[in-house]
Amino acid sequence: VLAAGVILLLLYILHARRHPAPLISLPLFKTRTFSVGIIGNIASRLGTGCVPFLMPLMLQVGFGFSAVVAGCMMAPTAIGSILAKSTVTQVLRLFGYRRTLIGITVVIGILIASFALQSPSESIILLLLPLFILGMSMSTQFTAMNTITLADLNDDNASGGNSVLAVTQQLSISFGVAVSAAVLRFYQAFETGTVEQFHATFLTMGIVTVISAFTFALLRPGDGRHLITNRDKKKKSA
Structure with a gap:
């Protein structure tokens, strides 16, 4: 899958250089925050994308829970995701985009790695x-x-930026x-138990996620500050 994605990307770059009006122009990637955001999306989601796949699988195959219980165990993640929407602006206002993205990605990596400590003998409540x-x-x-990712795009390339971001996420x-x-x-391939294999996988993906946090070090401390400022101005005018 990774190889196919890289090949398609290279083919598109060749096409965009030759075509007078490509669907997504290459100068779009000269916008630093956009490029960092796209790279960060790909790098960080290598780890986060594993949780909805690995966790229910470990609970069923490794811990012996039913498919219904394994599926319901992802509910706390969805609830937490919904509740966090109301606090994101305050977090960004306090720490800024650069520190927030670096810090939160490290936290996510540690949480993913911590699933390597779970065992069938422990209460499932401890996972919640x-x-x-x-x-x-x-x-x-x-x-x-x-x-x-979209912060510094103008009206001319915003549409293309949205398209690239949507495709990149998927x-x-x-x-x-x-x-x-x-x-x-x-x-x-190693002669270990099923649970140990899942533990090793979670630990590896957690490390990968922590490493991906350094991608956001390419951002500058003031990047995205105008987004928060504009939001505050709109609230005051309303």
């Missing part, structure tokens, strides 16, 4: 809190990441599932 916090963290990350989630499946398959 980290899954809830993970949902809040992922929602904060996605909102901040998406807004900073592809990066698929990449995350593909990579986590490949990592799980790699650990299955």
Whole structure:
């Protein structure tokens, strides 16, 4: 999947250079915040995209829970994601986009790695809190990441930027599932138990997510500040 994505990207670059009016112009990527946002989307979602795939699978295959219980265990993540929407602006106002994205991505990586500590002998209730916090963290990350990606685009390239972002989100989630499946398959080659294989996969994907946080170090401390300022002005005028 990754190889196919890279090949398609290279083919499009060749096409865009030759075509006088490509669907998505290459100068769009000269906007620094846009390029960082797109790269961050791909890099960070390699880890976050694994959770909806690996967690229910580990609960069923490794822990022996039913499909219904395994599916319902993802509910805290959805609830946390919804509740976090009301706090994202305050977080960004306090820390800024750069520090928020670096910090929240590290937190997500640690949470994903922490699932390697779960075992069938422990109460399933102990999974609810980290899954809830993970949902809040992922929602904060996605909102901040998406807004900073489009922050500095103008009217001429905003449409193309939205299209690239939408496609990138779908592809990066698929990449995350593909990579986590490949990592799980790699650990299955070792003579270990099923639960240990899932633990090793979660630990690996958590490390990958933490490393991806350094992508957002390419942002500047003041990037995206005008978005918060404009929002505050609109509130005051209303």
